[in-house]
Amino acid sequence: MSDRETTSLDQRAEDLKLAAQSSHEGIYLTGPDQIELLSDDLPPSTFEEEGFLLASFGNCRCASDAKAIRQFDAHARVPSGVEKIALGHETLQLVLDAPSDSSFKRGDVVVITPGHASEPIDPLSFEPQKDGVLAALGYSYRYLGGLRRFNAIPANAPAFVSGQGFGNLFNKVSPKADTSLISLAHAEPFACNYGTNKHVFTIAEDGGFNYGVPPRAVLAYLSGTARMAMINLTIVASVPDDELPQVVYVTGSQAKLDQMDEYALVRDLRKRGTKVILIDRKDPAILEKLTEHGKSDVVWTNYASAETYDQAAAILADGGNLNNYAGAVDPDLLIRIPIGKAPEFSSLEDEVRSQFDQMHHNVGPNDPQRFRGLAREPKVGLIGFESGSDREKAYLARVPEGASVLLSSG
Structure with missing residues (x-):
């Protein structure tokens, strides 16, 4: 960025800081299926104490917004009894003010990490609170959201978010002269897909973990003709030819599939040797076509419906990985995955040894590496065991001394 462009951003930030001290508009969630354009003021403390003051530069709509819009405070990340919540989590922001000891300064352009808390917090202070909320951008705050004009964030928020395992709260971007704000606002959905693929794991025949989308895999994108699936497929395609997926199934409406058939991304994948198979979601033989070249090692669902979820369960390979974008609005909508017959011992x-070895966990909430067996400090529940039975005793004998154990007998 040139000195002239930097000066222009600094001046723009100074002008916006003055505007932020007056009432300004935003789009808020105010009840189930209720969105309003409202005028609001930031609290006076925003301008009296050290903290972050930002202006929204751009925001993209995400399909997962629909779940919060429908459920309002029944949603796990929307505070109970709240009056209004600022929407928008795929957002680009301009820093108007920052704490003196921060690595950010006025005029910086940033993308905000949407996940903020893995434990309940007070959304105003970013402090742990027993009856708080699992806070996230666009779901939990009145004074922070991509669809309100100005935003306030406490000075302690970046350190708290990092400590929760979510990485950097602010991610600085350096836009080029020909880069649009809309393109930069897509950094969040790109990161969402990139992070998803990094955390994908499949289980090998020997029981070991394979991390990431496997090379030469069979993949499926159900209801996969929209933006998120295409971003994900672009990432999947950004590997050497010998690591490309063998097969990519995509379902959707025929009209969308016809458009997709002409995409440069799809043509390039086919040219490089990947079978890209586009299937009308209304095709009565959809399951046969989704397994024509084998079941899928990784499946992504991009629209929550009983039909899509049933298809995912039917086509997923043993040891495969199922990812669901845009969670179900209906809390009664379930993924029904068949359970195999229990082995005999x-x-x-x-x-007991086999059951414990089948368990797996990660050390932190965003650590992709997984480990077999019980956690280091496990909390164990033995539910449905007959009190004092040999089976209960055998399981208890393998639980580490001092571990918290819940028994059916209470």
């Missing part, structure tokens, strides 16, 4: 000890 020669002894209770073999049963």
Whole structure:
């Protein structure tokens, strides 16, 4: 960025800081299926104490917004009894003011990480609170959201978010002269897809974990003709030819599939050797076509419906990975995955050892690496075990001494 452009951004930030001290408009969620354009003021403390003051530069709509809009404070990330919530989590922001000890300064352009808390917090202070909310951008705040004009964030927020395992709260971008704000606002959905693919794991025949989208895999994007699926497929395609997926299934409306058939991305994948198979979601033989070249190692659903979820369960390979974007609005909508017959064991000890070895966990909420067995400080529930039975005793014998254990008998 040139000195002239930097000066222009600084002046723009100074002008906007003055405007932020007056009432300004934003789009708020005010009830189930209720969105309003309202005028609001930032609290006076925003301008009296050190903190972050930002202006919204751009915001993209995400399909997951629909869930919060429909559910309002029944949603896990919307505070109970709240009056209004500023919408928008795929947002680009201009820093108008920052704490003196911050690495950010007036005029910086940033993308905000949407996930903020893995434990309940007070959304105003970013402090842990027992009856707080699992806070996230666009779901939990009145004074922070991509669809309100100005935003206020406490000075302690970046350190708190980092400590929760969500990385950097602010991610600085350096726009080029020909880069649009809309393109930059897409940094969040790109990061969402990139992070999803990084955390994908499949289970090998020997029980080990394979991390990331496997090379030469069979993949499926159900209801996958829209933006998120195409961003994900672009990332998947950004590998050497010998690591490309063998097959990519995509379902959707025929009209969208006809458009997709002409995409440069799809043509390039086919040219490089990947079978890209486009299937009308109304095709009565959809399951046969979705498994014509084998079941899928990784499946992404991009629209929450019983039909889509049932298809995902039917086409997922053993040890495969299922990802769901835009979670179900209806809390009664479930993914029904068949459970196989329980294996037989020669002894209770073999049963217990096998069951414990099948468990897996990660150390932190955003650590992609997984480990077999119990966690280091496990909390164990033995539900449905007959009190004092040999089976209960065998499981208890394998639980580390001092671990918290919940028994059916209470």
